[in-house]
Amino acid sequence: MKHIPNSLLLTFIFVLSACTPIATAIQPTQIVSTPTITAPTEVFQPINTIKISAPSLKNNLVGEAAERTIQVYLPPSYGIPDKHFPVVYYLPGYGDSGMIGFNLPDSMDRLVSDGKVNEIIIVVANGMNKLGGSFYTNSPVTGNWEDFIAQDVVGYVDGHFRTLAQAESRGITGHSMGGFGALNIAMHRPDVFGVVYSMSPGLFDENGLTESQMFESERLIQRFIKFEEKLSALPLEEAKTRISSSPDQFTLSYGFAFAPNPDRHPPYFNYPFTEVDGKLVRNDEIWKKWESGFGGIADEVILYKDNLLKLKGIVVDYGEYDEYNWIPKGCIYFGEQLTAAGIPVKVEAYSGSHQSVLGERIRDYMLPFFSAVLKFE
Known part of the structure; x- marks a missing residue:
């Protein structure tokens, strides 16, 4: 097994103790050895498209179906009996249905075989509705989308796959609308998700x-x-x-x-x-x-401070040249508010627009971060 450098461990331990947003890049690093893969003892697919029941969306006013489709990626060693895995839940942006610039299973399998990430299950649960997006919030009009993610999706995945069913082994992430949803749900439900990485999230400062x-x-x-x-x-x-x-x-x-x-x-x-x-x-x-909605951050930090302090890691990244110029301002403001409240957070700026290097951010930063911080036992 390859040696894990102390410098790498210190990089990610910073997430638990940092109190100041930074603008320097997280350097992508190799963090684990290539796993030993044995012949599977059960039949499974590397990528599974599954229609699940969504009771949280019932009784909405706009005719949203109480069934939703999710994608579940299973790592190469999933076929080993009795082996359980952490899970990362990915929430796509407004009008999106998947991970832009990152192909499952191929891109993830390559990261694993190259020894850049540990093996994890990835679940893609999009919040697209008839108008393009639910914002992953509970609404009497469109349905309870936050509950759909935190209860319906997590409950289905834990009930049908060999997961490590604990908050410390669940990460939540997303882009744009999904980046906001990931932060919002993690802030409300630290009992379900222990780590959050938000990419170009919808966040407002005072003028957003x-x-x-x-x-x-x-x-x-x-x-x-x-x-x-x-x-x-x-x-x-x-x-x-x-x-x-x-x-x-x-x-x-x-x-x-x-x-x-x-x-x-x-x-x-x-x-x-x-x-x-x-x-x-x-x-x-x-x-x-x-x-x-996207704002009110100062009030939310006060209201949910205890919940935010329970999270093992909070990371927000954004492109400096985002077409929506209120997003970088909102991300910076979010970091300032958490830091002022003594909540560890890392705010990351990079050269790019709203989607231009999203696949690279997923591959080189977001997934290695989860691989280093999630609990694997």
């Missing part, structure tokens, strides 16, 4: 919502108000079918997730602007709900 693609211009706001007025004039069932015809799908999805109002006529949420005498009027109470 105003700068976002939902509210960056009066034209966009006025367009949505007019669409909302058209829906209000339609009978209920026709309005429900017309929801998806809006050109502002991201805005609809975000509203469903963070400002839901199931008692209201479609679109089933409260929008923070109205138009009065040709002028836009903002409702500050509703605006705060929209702001606290």
Whole structure:
């Protein structure tokens, strides 16, 4: 077995003790030896596409099915009887269904055979709904997507595969909308997930919502108000079918997730602007709900500090040239708030845009991080 360098161990032990976000790159390193692989004693596929029951999504208002498809990658040694593995749960971004730039099983098998990561199970559970994305939050309109991940998916995987069914052996990660979902779920459920690595997550600083693609211009706001007025004039069932015809799908999805109002006529949420005498009027109470979706970080750090301190590692990385310029600002702000509260966090900046080097980040940074920090017994 290859010797594990002390310098590598110190690199990842830093995650548990660091109190200041940094902008230097985590250097990819070899961390384990190539595993000994024996002939499997049971039949399995390296990659499995499985439809599972999703009771957490029942009783939603927009007709989301209470069944979802997940992908489960099994490592080369999975066929060895009685061998159990840690699990990394990957949450794709808005409109995405898989791991961009990283192919399962080939890319992961290569990392294992090259001795760069330990063997782990990877589960891809996308949060795509009829409008593009659920934001992995519980909503009376679209269903309880956080519970779907933390309960339905984890329960199915632990019940059907040889996992190490403990928080210390479960990591959660994702990109963009999924990066936000990973942070949010880990913050709420440290009893389920012990480690989180978030890539280009949707996070707002104090001005993030105003700068976002939902509210960056009066034209966009006025367009949505007019669409909302058209829906209000339609009978209920026709309005429900017309929801998806809006050109502002991201805005609809975000509203469903963070400002839901199931008692209201479609679109089933409260929008923070109205138009009065040709002028836009903002409702500050509703605006705060929209702001606290990707934002509200300072308040959340106070509320969930004990939960965040239970996590074995928190890493956020982002591209310096992200097309959504509010994302780097939000990531930096997130790190500042956690650091000020004494919560260990590593915030990582790299040269790239929103997706340009995502596969490289998964291969060289995210998966080696989990391999070093998750508990393998």
